[in-house]
Amino acid sequence: MTASPSEAAILADGLTKRFGDLVAVDHLSLTVAPGEAFALVGPDGAGKTTTMRLLCGIMDPDEGRAQVLGFDTVKESELLKERIGYMPQRFGLYDDLTVAENITFYADIYQVDRAERDQRMPELLGFANLTPFQSRLAGNLSGGMRQKLGLVCALIHRPRLLFLDEPTFGVDPVSRREFWEILYRLLGGGMTIFLSTAYMDEAERAHRVGLMHRGKLLVVDTPKAIKDAFAGELLEVRASDLWAARKILAPHPLVRQSLAMGDRLMVTVAHADAAVEPLRQALEAAGLRGVQIVGARPGLEDLFVQIVRRQEE
Numbered sequence: 114m115t116a117s118p119s120e121a122a123i124l125a126d127g128l129t130k131r132f133g134d135l136v137a138v139d140h141l142s143l144t145v146a147p148g149e150a151f152a153l154v155g156p157d158g159a160g161k162t163t164t165m166r167l168l169c170g171i172m173d174p175d176e177g178r179a180q181v182l183g184f185d186t187v188k189e190s191e192l193l194k195e196r197i198g199y200m201p202q203r204f205g206l207y208d209d210l211t212v213a214e215n216i217t218f219y220a221d222i223y224q225v226d227r228a229e230r231d232q233r234m235p236e237l238l239g240f241a242n243l244t245p246f247q248s249r250l251a252g253n254l255s256g257g258m259r260q261k262l263g264l265v266c267a268l269i270h271r272p273r274l275l276f277l278d279e280p281t282f283g284v285d286p287v288s289r290r291e292f293w294e295i296l297y298r299l300l301g302g303g304m305t306i307f308l309s310t311a312y313m314d315e316a317e318r319a320h321r322v323g324l325m326h327r328g329k330l331l332v333v334d335t336p337k338a339i340k341d342a343f344a345g346e347l348l349e350v351r352a353s354d355l356w357a358a359r360k361i362l363a364p365h366p367l368v369r370q371s372l373a374m375g376d377r378l379m380v381t382v383a384h385a386d387a388a389v390e391p392l393r394q395a396l397e398a399a400g401l402r403g404v405q406i407v408g409a410r411p412g413l414e415d416l417f418v419q420i421v422r423r424q425e426e
Contacts, residue, residue, distance in 0.1 A: 120146070120147065121144045121145060121146065121147075121180070122145050122146060122147045122148075122149070122181070122182060122273075122274055122305040123143065123144065123145035123151075123168060123179070123180075123181050123274075123305075123307060124143075124144050124145075124179065124180045124181075125141055125142055125143045125144075125167075125168065125177065125178075125179040126142050126177055126178055126179070127140045127141070127142055127176055127177030127178070128140070128141040128142070128164070128167055128174050128176070128177040128178070128179055129141070129174055129175050129176035129177050130160075130163050130167060130172065130174055130175055131175050136328045137160045137163040137328055138160045138163050138164050138167065138174075138328050139160070139327070139328035139329045140176070140177065140329075141160075141164060141177070141328075141329075141330050142177075142330070143323065143330065143333065145305065145307060145321075146305075147303075147305050148300065148303050148304070148305055149305055149306075149320045149321065150296070150300055150305075150306045150308070150318070150319040150320050150321075151305075151306070151307050151308070151319055151320065151321050151322075151323065152308055152309070152310055152315070152316040152318075152319035152321075152322045152323070153165070153307070153308070153309040153310075153322075153323045153325055154309075154310055154311070154313065154316040154322055154323065154324050154325065154413065154417070155309075155311070155324065155325035155326055155417075156311060156326070157311065158327075159325040159326050159327065159328070160325055160327070160328040160329075161278070161279075161309035161325055162201075162202065162278055162279075162309065164309075164325070165199075165276055165278050165307070165309055167179060167186065168181055168186060168276065168307070169181075169186070169193070169194070169197060169199050169276055170184075170186040170187070170189075170190030170191075170193045170194060171190075171199075173186075173187050174186075174187070181193055181197065181274065182196050182197070182273055182274055184196075195223070195270070196272060196273055196274070197272050197273070197274045197275070197276060198267035198268055198270070198272035198274070198275040198276065199267060199275075199276045199278075200263050200264060200267045200275070200276065200277045200278065200280055201278045202278045202279050202282060204259075204260075204263035204266070204267075206251045206259060206262060206263060206266070207251060208250065208251050208252030209250065209251075209252065210250070210251055211247065211248050211249060211250055211251070212238075212243055212246050212247045212248070212249055212251060212254070212262055213234070213238075213247040213248065215251050215262060215266060216234055216237070216238075216262075216265055216266055216269060217230070217234075218266075219266040219267075219269050220233075220234075220269045220270070223269060223270035224270075225269055225270050230269065233269055233271070234269075237265040237268055237269065238265070240265075240295065240298070241261040241262070241264065241265050241295060242261070242291070243258065243261060243262060243265065246258065255288070256283060256284050256285070256288065257284050257285060257287070257288025257289075257291065257292070258288075260280060260281060260284055260288065260292055261288075261291070261292065261295065263280075264277075264280070264292070264295065268299075272304075273304065273305065274304070274305040274306075274307065275299065275304055275305070275306045275307070276307050276308070277306065277307070277308040277309070278308070278309050279308075279309055279310055279311060280292065280308060280310075281293075281310070281312070281315065282310075282311070289312075289315065293315070293318055306319075313412055313413040313414040313417070314412070314413075316336065316413055317336040317412070317413060319336070320335065321333060321334060321335055321336075322334065322335070322336050322339060322413065324339070324413070324416075324417050324420060326417075326420075326421050326424075331417075331420050331421070331424070332420060336413060339413060339416055340410070340411050340412065340413065340416060342416065343411040343415060343416050343419065344369075344381075344419065345369055345381045345382060345383055346381070346382055346383070346384060346385040346408070347379060347380070347381055347382075347385070347408070347409045347410065347411045347415060348379075348380045348381075348382060348385055348388065348389065348392070348406055348407070348408060348409060349377050349378070349379060349380075349405075349406070349407050349408070349409040350362070350371075350377060350378040350379075350380050350392070350396075350404075350405070350406050351376065351377050351378075351403065351404070351405040351406075352378075352396055352401045352402070352403055352404045352405075353401055353402040353403045353404075354401055355373060355376065355377070355378060357399065357401060358378055358396055358401055358404075359371050359373060359378055361395055361396060361399050361401075362378065362380055362392060362395070362396070365391075365392065365395060367382050367383070367387075367388045367391055367392065368380055368381070368382060368388075368392070369381040369382060369383070370418060370419065370422060372414070372415060372418050374414070379409065379415055380392070381415070381419065385408050389406050392406055393406055
């Protein structure tokens, strides 16, 4: 999904932000189309949160400029803030207020009139499946319910564009899925969503993905196009001692890179068929048991590691 500059929901050109000697965002340029879900992906310290604060008009860039919904993020930041929703990593819920009272508080901040909030609150509570819990104190909500409440508060003034900074960090998988079901419904209504995440599987739900590392935007494309650009073939390796397996395979001449993921290694080779048996023999010769090696499809995380290592080399 692409947009011309005049139609873009987000247009960033050379955005740069420094903190002393640290370049947190390094000449970032990006266009996001209306109605698009765009995921900014990268590890902690990549510059995701700083990028989002620049785009929301919370922070001014040292170089470059950005327009969001047609508003200059520096010169028209107050007008912009009225038209966007922003949910930071630690959304400011008040634990001693109920669900309904928290929503009312944010309706007051955004100056939502009485008639509008009387219509909007029941809609949003039902939308987020929070209606039965509107009298519960926010401090007594589960992590997933707190995130949904934060989302409702960010939506109370009908924003056209929603910024979400790692919205499901630390939330259980079921709650993450429920949260995304809500986001898909928002997208169906025409909203633009810009989110940051460290979860690669979550990023694959977006229309397009930007991979970010050390302040630089390395690549921007659809999840499928990014995965299709993976160089080589991927093997999934399991063994009785994964640490020992990685130590054995890392220097192997057939191995381009290896990545530990939970209880398995994701190993990149030039040709999977030619590599399986030699790698199995190397592991078994070292005394490892339970060796299993099968072909696998690359994910965003595999490609991210590949791109970063290419740059470092």
